[in-house]
Amino acid sequence: MNSSLTLRASAAALVLTAAMAPAVAAQPDDPAARSTIGVHARLLGEKIVPHKLSFQNTTVGGLSGVDRDPCSGEYVMISDDRSYLQPARFYTARIKVDAGGVHSVDFTGTHPFLQPDGSVYPPASAGDGKAVDPEELRVDPRTCRYWWAQEGDRPKSASEPVIQPSIQFADRSGAYRGQLRLPPQYEITMADRGIRRNKAVEAITFGAGSRVLTSAVEGPLIQDGPEPTVEHGALIRVTQQSRNGAVLGQFAYPLEKIFAESDPSSPWPPDTGVASILAFPGDPSRYLVLERTWVAGAGFKIRIYDATTRGATDVRRMDSLAGQRVVPMHKKLVADFADLGLSTVDNTEGMTWGPTLRNGERTLLLVSDDNFAEDEVTQIVALGIR
Template identity: 35%
Template sequence: MRHARALVGGLAATTTLFAASLPASASASSGQAPDVRLLDTISVPVGGTELGMPFGGLSGIDYDPGSGTYVAVSDDRSENGKARFYTLRLPLAGGAFAGSAPDVESLSVLADTDGAPFAAKTVDPEAIRFTPGARSVLWTSEGASSAGKPAFVREATTSGGYVTELPLPSAYAPVRSASGTLTAGVRNNQALEGLTLSPDGGKAVTITENALVQDGPAASLVAKSPSRLLVTDRRTGEPVAERVYEVDPISDAPTAPLPPPVNTYSADRGVSEILAINETDYLTVERSFASGVGFAIRVYWTSTLGATDVRGEEALSGTETPMTKKLLFDFTTTGADADNVEGITWGPTLPDGSRSLVLVADDNFGFNGSTTKFHLLSVRSGLLAARTPDVNGDGVVDARDLAAIPTAGRAGDLDGNGRTNAKDIRLWLTYTKKFPTA
């Protein structure tokens, strides 16, 4: 009872401290702009070349605010050209793209551990991120589980040279039976599609597109799939945490076969990218596809708070508490054709103070009618916290965090503006209303 009275007293003091500076409209929500809006899209015709190689297959993108440039990786398996990434610009004019195409500045060929470009079909680049200060890049390869080639996370110089590789837990390694059936590890072509860095840049965060073979089924029309989110310390290479993220069922059944030479009906769903919001919260892109129907692209807000840490587990038991998630943006409601979205990054702050998101769609080098697209979204200011609402770091979001904000220093600066004030209180309250995790 004494503890309860002390907590209530602390909350009362917090409210009194900031009451004078809270605007009268703080609790009003009527007339508020949508949380996330699609502002603009540009498309790049299929079949073009840039700097001597086909421009396509863009599967990951990241923005460096220091230089104003983006880095985008192609998922070319060294078949149409060398495995590579591009440095490009996407200038904005107000709330739209300033041009009708990206300004490609450079092309960097990725090197294998021996310093030479990758041989054909030995790599499958999928995601890329700048390291702090854009001194280098991290990138992932899905590998080829069907051929026994493991997925990996590597660091490269900005010119593509090999630097180092971050180890993956043994549970991710592909294991095949004598007959060639995959019995454990990442699924073929459903491995490390997603990569992001922690806000301080010290941790690499990856997510599998679907469940490891031993963990559960791939997503189907009726079943979710328990993917794994892995947090790795970049300095030591040690896993820091691992959580379960449930991929939703496939959105639509196929209505027609894929074009030749495939000629089969196809449908799938998986996580195609992840982006850090703060230490505990992320955006995920879930891409659902059905032949004859097309793509359904949705962006989710998800959190590790309250989710079971499965670090070191070779297989899931099915009793784990997965990450909380909430649908934040659904392309299917816009009337726009999102296409094969595989990359997402924070972009520049927009003139109205909202934060921009830039997404890229992979054209699959023209297969099945896909086109390279860049989408510009705006995220309403004050929706997402730059620092975790778990202010006291006890793993849950509750009244103790609200009470701690005034004296928590940097941890209490939820909006990241360098000050702890009423805006942080308001953001915490908005968070617990919009996305309850306690």
């Protein structure tokens, strides 16, 4: 992430040098695309939720997605606790935010997500293939039910069960109400195909007046090329579907390079990907995209981009992007958290539109996933967007 990818007028092709990488065609100078990109963000304020806050016999933490509920005016946040501390669940909260900042975060309720048989999800350690890894939640603008995405699990060994990713529907108490048919590329399949471990469906959003559900995988599919390094980025897939699961379009989104070298003494490799995607009201082709990166010794890098599918190649019928000539989505940097003056830059993974301010700015609320770790925080950040 040493530099943001900007619109380019060059007609030459930018070819990634990695052996498995796709050939990325230069982004054309498209006046229509340029006219939809160019928002700006400023910090309104932030609030830190007490670490491991106890609420209704649960531990608040792992908040990896947030959405505003149009039926109540409250916010709904999903926890990525894989039923280790308590059953996989979501929270509701009143968040008071205005031009003066984030004034309060008051939790009002929590419910577990239920399986089709009405039981809670077991912990991943149960090894029965029924566990889930919750990552994102959106409130259905039509029904105010919850659509939530979970990453599943590509096992480390053949003796462990495969848990497929899913996007499920739940009522407001967490009861199971159905599941969206995912595109075939999102399945965990053979060793050399499909979604990487812990890089599955991390981001979903409603757009086009709730007629379209857009999802993004966190990292590149195995067959699409290598993961980002400090030398090159990667392409991940963004898919637009109808409410009944029909694929309307699929596009390549250009993920940034790793922004710093990792501490060589750390056993943990860099972790990067798209953590959240948010549709612009009234424009089904335009999104805010949240890229989250962690590097040992360097910490977190959080960036928000304004991106559009307009002019991008529809890749839904491409089994692999490797070696293919692809025009990716246009994108432009909106905010780098390192430049906002926050008390800390942490593991931010969720974002949603908030209320419109009197000056015409739209608020954007973001939440960080503390991983229930002592050295991380649950941080609510509010930005003004214009």
